[in-house]
Amino acid sequence: MSNSVTSFSNLSMDPAVRGFLHSPEEPKGNGLVLTHGAGSNCQSSLLVALADAFAGAGFTVLRCDLPFRQNRPYGPPRPNDAARDREGLKNAVSELRKLISGRVFLAGHSYGGRQATMLCAQEPNLGDGLLLFSYPLHPPGKPEQLRTQHFPQLDTPTLFMHGTRDPFGSIEEMETALNLIAGRHSLLTVEGTGHDLGFKGKAKREELPGTVLKTFLEFFPSAL
Numbered sequence: 001m002s003n004s005v006t007s008f009s010n011l012s013m014d015p016a017v018r019g020f021l022h023s024p025e026e027p028k029g030n031g032l033v034l035t036h037g038a039g040s041n042c043q044s045s046l047l048v049a050l051a052d053a054f055a056g057a058g059f060t061v062l063r064c065d066l067p068f069r070q071n072r073p074y075g076p077p078r079p080n081d082a083a084r085d086r087e088g089l090k091n092a093v094s095e096l097r098k099l100i101s102g103r104v105f106l107a108g109h110s111y112g113g114r115q116a117t118m119l120c121a122q123e124p125n126l127g128d129g130l131l132l133f134s135y136p137l138h139p140p141g142k143p144e145q146l147r148t149q150h151f152p153q154l155d156t157p158t159l160f161m162h163g164t165r166d167p168f169g170s171i172e173e174m175e176t177a178l179n180l181i182a183g184r185h186s187l188l189t190v191e192g193t194g195h196d197l198g199f200k201g202k203a204k205r206e207e208l209p210g211t212v213l214k215t216f217l218e219f220f221p222s223a224l
Helices: 045-056 067-071 079-097 111-122 171-178 208-219
Strands: 003-010 017-024 031-035 060-064 104-109 129-133 158-163 185-190
Touching: 003 045, 003 079, 017 045, 017 079, 031 045, 031 079, 031 111, 045 060, 045 104, 045 208, 060 079, 067 079, 079 104, 079 111, 104 111, 111 129, 129 208, 158 171, 158 208, 171 185, 185 208
Parallel strands: 031 060, 031 104, 104 129, 129 158, 158 185
Antiparallel strands: 003 017, 017 060
């Protein structure tokens, strides 16, 4: 099933929403906001592949740049960027709700996924579910610096995808941390991959988007 991809922006909002809209040939009514990690942007091969897979299944997908990336084409976010990035995600959800009649899910890789969890912990009714890729549980080599303070307040159903070689958290560390989450959650391990889930540079794990979609629909059976 084919889908169309068009540039999308609403510069009148603060922060602005900017990225690409994947419109399915046969929309099923639900949507997905999809965003990137600290060292990337919404043009990453992982996000493009995931957006295509979900649009092919009938989701309207808004693949967007976080505010920090809109302001700076390179470099990681600064500590004071996080709150504004969460506001940007909130605005993206608002924009997508104008385009669809059904449910909105938030998805993000690494930093983007972390900000989505923090946003939903603050505003539990914002999204209908979370899909997180390579959650950055702690900085590499610093397992004592856990990024889980908000987990007990996270009641939004959440599906995690995590590589078995991810330096930001082992599978065992992830399993322990996820016990802190208040709401329904699940963890899918991706064998032999690191933080990029096999999408480093031009490399791609061709089967991953289909696996993600299948697991997502099993976890959220009413999504279609």
